[in-house]
Amino acid sequence: MLQKYFGKDKILFHRQTLTREARVLVENLVTKPQNRDILLMRFSTAIIIAVSYGHQITTDDDPYLKIADDVCRLAVPTLSPPEGSLVQLFPWLQHFPTWFPGTYHANRAREARPFVQQLYEYPYADVKRQLANGTAKPSFLATQLDELQSGEIDPGVTIEHIQGASAITYVAGAETVGQIF
Numbered sequence: 001m002l003q004k005y006f007g008k009d010k011i012l013f014h015r016q017t018l019t020r021e022a023r024v025l026v027e028n029l030v031t032k033p034q035n036r037d038i039l040l041m042r043f044s045t046a047i048i049i050a051v052s053y054g055h056q057i058t059t060d061d062d063p064y065l066k067i068a069d070d071v072c073r074l075a076v077p078t079l080s081p082p083e084g085s086l087v088q089l090f091p092w093l094q095h096f097p098t099w100f101p102g103t104y105h106a107n108r109a110r111e112a113r114p115f116v117q118q119l120y121e122y123p124y125a126d127v128k129r130q131l132a133n134g135t136a137k138p139s140f141l142a143t144q145l146d147e148l149q150s151g152e153i154d155p156g157v158t159i160e161h162i163q164g165a166s167a168i169t170y171v172a173g174a175e176t177v178g179q180i181f
Contacts, residue, residue, distance in 0.1 A: 001157065001165050005140050013138070017050045048173035052166055053123040054130070054139030067122055070115040071171065119170065120163040141166045 130136035147153040
């Protein structure tokens with residue numbers, strides 16, 4: 001699913017998005033050079049969201065930016081702790097009370113769950129609505145939903161798989177960019 005859409009031969013398909021967002025970045029850097037790090041993060045986020053969901057970020061209060069910020073601040077650190085956690089070694093610890101020693105990562109995961117859920121649900125509902133209205137822009141999520149509808153996708157793939165793969169594209173891109181900056 002991911003390899004098919006994000007293969008080397010598909011980069012030209014995203015050229016218009018990359019060019020548009022590069023122009024926005026340059027304009028913003030000229031007018032607000034003191035915000036360089038924020039602008040670079042917004043640039044990369046805008047590209048990931050455009051490619052994954054077909055949504056163009058136009059304002060600083062865009063709901064996709066809010067979701068992206070919440071996920072990066074709260075969920076991504078929980079999803080990939082730098083060291084192995086006790087909960088990973090002993091999964092039954094997730095059922096222990098929050099005050100019990102060793103359940104820190106399980107507690108963080110519980111706190112992050114609503115933000116991850118929003119990353120799954122909001123873009124899906126938005127793209128699904130756009131597909132129904134005939135206004136959806138090309139994106140990974142729209143392509144996968146079209147293929148699911150037409151039966152072109154593997155029979156075992158569900159909407160939950162597609163939502164998860166879409167979320168992974170965002171988280172992987174955000175995590176990569178976050179490590180660069």
